[in-house]
Amino acid sequence: MASITIRNLDDSIKERLRLRAAANGRSMEEEVRIILADLGASSLPVAPASSIRQHSGSLSGRRILLIIGGGIAAYKCLDLIRRLRERGAQVRPVLTGAAEEFVTPLAVGALAADKVFTELFSREDEQDVGHIRLSREADLIVVAPATADLMAKMATGLANDLASAVLLATDKPVLVAPAMNPRMWDHPATKRNRATLEKDGVRFVGPNRGEMAESGESGSGRMAEPLEIAAAIEKLLDRSAKPLQGKTIVMTSGPTHEAIDPVRYIANRSSGKQGHAIAAALARFGATVRLVSGPVTIPDPEGVGVIHVESAREMRDAVEQLLPADAAIMVAAVADWRMAEEAGEKIKKKAGEKAPRLQMVENPDILAGVGHSKLRPHLVIGFAAETQDVLANAQRKLDKKGADWIIANDVSHATGVMGGDRNSVRIVTRSGVEEWPDMSKEEVAERLAAKIAAALESVEV
Ligand code: CTP
Numbered sequence: 001m002a003s004i005t006i007r008n009l010d011d012s013i014k015e016r017l018r019l020r021a022a023a024n025g026r027s028m029e030e031e032v033r034i035i036l037a038d039l040g041a042s043s044l045p046v047a048p049a050s051s052i053r054q055h056s057g058s059l060s061g062r063r064i065l066l067i068i069g070g071g072i073a074a075y076k077c078l079d080l081i082r083r084l085r086e087r088g089a090q091v092r093p094v095l096t097g098a099a100e101e102f103v104t105p106l107a108v109g110a111l112a113a114d115k116v117f118t119e120l121f122s123r124e125d126e127q128d129v130g131h132i133r134l135s136r137e138a139d140l141i142v143v144a145p146a147t148a149d150l151m152a153k154m155a156t157g158l159a160n161d162l163a164s165a166v167l168l169a170t171d172k173p174v175l176v177a178p179a180m181n182p183r184m185w186d187h188p189a190t191k192r193n194r195a196t197l198e199k200d201g202v203r204f205v206g207p208n209r210g211e212m213a214e215s216g217e218s219g220s221g222r223m224a225e226p227l228e229i230a231a232a233i234e235k236l237l238d239r240s241a242k243p244l245q246g247k248t249i250v251m252t253s254g255p256t257h258e259a260i261d262p263v264r265y266i267a268n269r270s271s272g273k274q275g276h277a278i279a280a281a282l283a284r285f286g287a288t289v290r291l292v293s294g295p296v297t298i299p300d301p302e303g304v305g306v307i308h309v310e311s312a313r314e315m316r317d318a319v320e321q322l323l324p325a326d327a328a329i330m331v332a333a334v335a336d337w338r339m340a341e342e343a344g345e346k347i348k349k350k351a352g353e354k355a356p357r358l359q360m361v362e363n364p365d366i367l368a369g370v371g372h373s374k375l376r377p378h379l380v381i382g383f384a385a386e387t388q389d390v391l392a393n394a395q396r397k398l399d400k401k402g403a404d405w406i407i408a409n410d411v412s413h414a415t416g417v418m419g420g421d422r423n424s425v426r427i428v429t430r431s432g433v434e435e436w437p438d439m440s441k442e443e444v445a446e447r448l449a450a451k452i453a454a455a456l457e458s459v460e461v
Contacts, residue, residue, distance in 0.1 A: 006028055006029065006032065017031060017032065020227070035079075057087065057088040058087045058088065058234050058238075059084060059087040059088050059089035059233065059234060059237060060087070060088030060089075061088065061090075062088070062089045062090070062139045062140070062237050063089070063090045063092065063137060063138045063139050063140075064084055064089050064090065064091050064092070064138060064139065064140050064141075064142055064233065065092050065094060065134060065135065065137075065138035065140070065141045065142070065166065065172075066080070066081065066084075066091050066092065066093050066094070066112075066142050066144065067093075067094045067096070067141065067142065067143045067144075067150075067163045067166065067167070068093060068094070068095050068096065068099040068103065068108065068144065068145070069096050069098065069099055069143060069144070069145045069146055069147040069149075069150045069163070069179075070096050070097070070098020070099045070100075070101055070102060070147060070149075071098075071099075071102065071145040071147050071179045071180065071223070072102060072179075073144075073145040073179035073222070073223035074099050074102035074103045074145055075102060075103055076144075076145075076223060076225070076226055077093075077103065077108070077144055077145070077226075078103065078107060078108065078111055079226040080144060080226040080229055080230065081093070081108065081111040081112050082111055082226075083226050083227060083229075083230040084230060084233065085111070085112070085113070087230065087234070089233075090114070091112045091114065092112065092114050092115075092117070092134070092137075092138065093105075093108045093109070093112050093114065093116045093117070094116075094117045094118070094134070094162055094163050094166060095108065095116055095117070095118045095163075096150065096161060096162075096163045097118070097161065098147070098149075100118065105118060117134060117162055118162065119162055120160075120161050120162040120165055131162055131165040131166045131169055132169050134162075134166050135166040135167070135169045135170035135171075135172065136169075136170070136171070136172070138170075138172055139172065139173075139237060140172060140173050140174075140175060140233060140236060140237055141166070141167065141170055141172055141173070141174045141175070142174075142175045142176075142177070142229070142233060143163075143167070143174065143175070143176045143177065144176075144177035144179075144223060144224075144229055145177060145178070145179030145180075145223045146176040146177055146178045146179065147178075147179065147180055148178075148180045148184045148185070148187075148189075148190050148193075150163065150164070151176065151178060151190065151193045151194065151197065152189070152190075152193050153167075154167050154168075154174075154176075154193070154197055154202070155192070155193035155194075155196040155197055155200075156193075171437070171439075173201070173203065173236060174201075174202045174203065175202075175203045175204075175205060175229075175232060175233060175236060176197065176202055176203065176204050176205070177204075177205050177206050177207070177223050177224050177229050178194075178204065178206060178207045178221070178223070179206075179207060179221065179222065179223030180207070180221050181212060181217060181221055182212065182217065182218070182219025182220050182221040183219075184221070185207060185219070185220050185221040186219070186220070199434070201447075201450075201451075203232070203236060205224045205228060205229050205232035206222070206223055206224030206228065206229075207220055207221050207222055207223060207224065208220070208222045208223075208224055208225070208228075209222065210222045242285060242286025243285055243286065243450075243453035243457065244282060244285040244286045244287035244449070244452070244453050244456065245286035245287075246286075247286075247287045247288070247326040247327065247456055248287070248288045248289075248290070248324075248325040248326050248327075249282050249287045249288070249289050249290070249325060249326060249327045249328070249329060249452075250290050250292070250319060250322045250323065250325040250327070250328045250329075250370075250377070251275060251278065251279050251282075251289060251290070251291045251292070251328070251329045251330070251331060252275065252291070252292045252293070252294075252315055252319060252329075252330045252331060252332035252334070252366060253272045253274075253275025253276050253278075253279065253291060253292075253293050253294070253296070253331045253332055254270055254271075254272035254275060254276075254293045254294035254295060254296040254332055254333070255267050255268045255269070255270040255272075255294045255295065255296075255332070255333050255335070256294045256295075256309075256310065256311050256312045256315055256332065256333075256334050256335045256363075257294065257295050257310045257311060257335075258311055258312065258335045258337070258338035258339060258363070259310075259311070259338075259339065259342045260339055260342065260343065260347070260358065261342065261343035261344075261345065261346050261347045262343075262344075262345065262346055263346050264346075264347070266335055266337070266338070266339075267295075267335070268333045268335065268418075269333075269418040269419050270294070270296075270332070270333035270385075270418060270419075271296060271297075271298065271418070271419045272293060272294070272296035272298055273298060273419075273420075273421065273441050274331060274383075274423060274441045274444065274445070275291070275293075275329075275331030275332065276291070276293070276296070276298055276300075276301045277301070277441045277442050277444070277445035278329060278331060278444075278445040278448055278449065279291045279301040279304045280301035280302055280303065280304060280445065281442075281445035281446050281448070281449035282304075282329075282449050282452065283301065283302065283303035283304050284303070284449070285449045285450075285453055287326075288305075289301075289303070289304045289305065290304075290305050290307070290322045290325070291304050291305065291306045291307070292306075292307045292309055292315050292318040292319055292322070292332075293306050293307070293308055293309070293332075294309060294310070294315065294332055294333075294334075295308075295310060311335075311338065312334045312335055312338065312363035312364060312366065313338075313363065313364060315332060315334065315366055316364045316366045316369060319366055319369075319370065320369070323370070323373065323375040323377070324375045324377065325377045326377055326378055326379070326456055327377050327378060327379040327380070327381070327452060327456060328367075328370045328377045328379075328380050328381070329381045329382075329452075330366060330367040330370065330380075330381070330382050330383065331383050332366070333385055333418075334363060334365075334366055335363055336362065336363055337360040337361065337362055337363060338360065338361060338363050339358060339359065339360060339361075340359040340360060340361045341359070365401065367380070367382040367401045367403060368400065368401045368402060370402075371401045371402025371403050372402045376402070378456065379404050379405075379452065379455055379456060380401075380402060380403045380404050380405075381403060381404065381405045381406075381407065381452075382397060382401050382403040382405075382406050382407070383406070383407045383408075383409065384397050384406050384407070384408040384409070384428075385409060385411045385418075386408060386409070386410060386411065387410065387411060387412045388412075390408045390409070390410050390426070391408060391426065391428065391433065393408070394406040394407075394408035394426070394428040395428055398428060398429075398430065404429065404430075404455075405427055405428065405429050406427075406428045406429075407425050407426070407427055407428075407448070408425065408426045408427075408428055409423055409424065409425045409426075410424075421440055421441055422438055422439065422440055422441065423438075423439070423440075423441050423444050424436065424437065424438040424439070425444055427451070
């Protein structure tokens with residue numbers, strides 16, 4: 001085995017080695033031995049999985065499906081698996097055909113202490129797990145190294161091998177660590193694919209700049225280091241992460257009731273479930289949420305300050321009091337009209353008289369008021385409850401209401417959205433339409449909170 005004198009190493013490498021060794025509770029010599037063993041792990045005996053220390057537990061119980069693509073950086077995945085398992089994660093590896101040219105399933109499986117999946121149509125795997133279950137039984141899918149080819153497949157939705165089929169079938173977050181030649185990374189096709197993937201919600205870590213495996217090549221394309229990928233995973237899966245800490249968000253939810261007389265009112269079928277779920281998700285993300293709720297029968301969302309109102313005008317007044325804010329999300333199904341004059345006493349039937357005609361006037365548009373206000377928040381989001389021409393109506397509302405996003409949902413009776421537990425929405429912005437699959441209102445809320453966090457983060461830059 002070649003020998004390395006640590007003293008002769010470059011100062012910056014020595015420093016990184018010292019930090020890495022200290023973090024792992026090893027001497028620098030031990031750390032070098034482990035790095036070298038990993039480099040040749042496909043031919044060297046690997047440490048038995050049971051010997052991996054569970055030292056930080058930051059990923060305790062989290063299930064990570066690691067898709068290893070075919071590139072020279074694949075060897076780094078052996079270290080990545082070790083890092084993830086040290087943090088308490090379960091790692092289930094999937095190898096592409098090309099990856100098997102760089103690392104052996106034996107070494108990967110030994111480190112992961114799990115079966116390694118390689119084939120789309122394996123009789124045994126299909127009966128046993130299958131690609132749909134593989135993708136669903138994970139908290140996160142990590143693609144490392146993500147080659148240009150794998151990214152292109154992901155961006156176009158190809159599913160001709162196990163890795164791409166899993167990626168197409170998943171509804172879980174996906175983190176990608178690209179690794180490729182700098183010219184491939186800079187190619188317009190890869191740039192397009194990256195933009196598409198980012199729009200689809202795929203997260204990226206790296207690539208880094210530096211020397212490439214090919215001699216004389218350098219630039220952007222080196223896969224992020226295992227510790228960087230592990231840190232990105234920790235950040236993504238950290239239940240205690242508070243990306244909206246310090247942000248104030250004003251919301252409306254539920255229906256409004258417009259009184260006809262002291263006992264009767266005009267209402268709608270809104271249950272408040274979607275708005276309340278969004279408020280709770282934003283609070284979990286660390287935001288200070290001020291929710292103005294119409295009359296609902298569901299409990300106040302946890303961690304949210306709630307102001308209870310009845311009518312559209314009360315809702316408008318409460319919202320105005322709560323500005324300025326970083327974002328406003330108007331989910332309430334506000335009654336468009338109210339009585340021109342509310343009867344002070346109960347309207348009585350009188351023998352021989354016709355049914356009363358209700359004289360109505362328009363209510364204030366709360367969303368439009370916020371969207372065109374001097375105190376307009378950075379991000380203004382409205383909902384469009386429609387029963388026909390859902391997209392065209394949502395697009396019209398963007399301008400009419402001064403909103404940045406309109407979340408369009410079809411509330412026709414047959415969809416069961418109003419009052420129900422599921423929703424299928426489209427996010428309409430000035431740059432296009434994002435279609436989300438049918439999911440629970442909680443899932444819509446969680447995903448929306450993440451999208452809002454990303455949007456508010458970019459506002460600060
Ligand atoms: N909205 C509001 N105040 C109103 C009416 C609606 O703040 N008086 C908000 C809703 O909370 C929602 C968005 O505007 O975020 C769209 O509501 P919707 O009822 O779909 O649209 P309308 O303005 O009523 O338009 P239309 O009658 O064309 O459906």
